Amino acid sequence: MSAIPSNESPVEWKSWQAEIPATLMFIKRGGEVLLIEKLTGIGQGKVNGPGGKIDPGETAEEAIVRECQEELHITPKGAVKMGELHFAMSDIPDIHCHVFMATEFEGTPTATREANPMWTAIEAIPYDRMWEDDRHWLPQMLEGQVFTGRFQFEGEKIVWMDVRFGECGRGLWYGHS
Numbered sequence: 001m002s003a004i005p006s007n008e009s010p011v012e013w014k015s016w017q018a019e020i021p022a023t024l025m026f027i028k029r030g031g032e033v034l035l036i037e038k039l040t041g042i043g044q045g046k047v048n049g050p051g052g053k054i055d056p057g058e059t060a061e062e063a064i065v066r067e068c069q070e071e072l073h074i075t076p077k078g079a080v081k082m083g084e085l086h087f088a089m090s091d092i093p094d095i096h097c098h099v100f101m102a103t104e105f106e107g108t109p110t111a112t113r114e115a116n117p118m119w120t121a122i123e124a125i126p127y128d129r130m131w132e133d134d135r136h137w138l139p140q141m142l143e144g145q146v147f148t149g150r151f152q153f154e155g156e157k158i159v160w161m162d163v164r165f166g167e168c169g170r171g172l173w174y175g176h177s
């Protein structure tokens, strides 16, 4: 567990509900992970995994497959849910993101208007070009740890965070999901 700073969060997390449900995918191949340079949407210009908002009526699993197809023309196979991210934001709607990992996919990662694919050595992941929270969970997740993270942002800066490994979901804090 880690927290910066170690004070109480001003967010009432117990009743907190995100406005936007979203997904992320990290595909591993040997010592590399498939990242994207994100060209549209929230986090445009950053490096991230493929992903995006869950459409009404879709499950998170359906949404992440659709987003990988749209953004990179690939279909991940055997995706495993690894984590949940809860983002209380200051200037954009709050986000609840389901994070997946896979080792297999069909198709060839292809640049689209939404994303440029980047096979990246895990030890060379460019955290300075990514959302500030990613360095607090992505390294552990890529080693196979499931996790749940809560982050409060002011603009693009984290002002409070709590990341726990070993379990995935809100039940970790409140005994329900």
Ligand SMILES: Nc1nc2c([nH]c(=O)n2[C@H]2C[C@H](O)[C@@H](COP(=O)(O)OP(=O)(O)OP(=O)(O)O)O2)c(=O)[nH]1
Residues within 6 Å of the ligand: 022, 023, 024, 040, 041, 042, 043, 048, 049, 050, 051, 052, 053, 054, 087, 095, 097, 131, 132, 133, 134
């Ligand atoms: N790694 C990481 N990803 C984040 C953070 N915050 C955040 O929204 N994301 C991800 C979750 C989603 O994959 C993506 C936001 O969704 P999006 O704007 O790309 O959605 P979309 O593809 O449906 O876009 P659009 O059609 O609505 O423009 O950004 C973060 O702090 N770290």
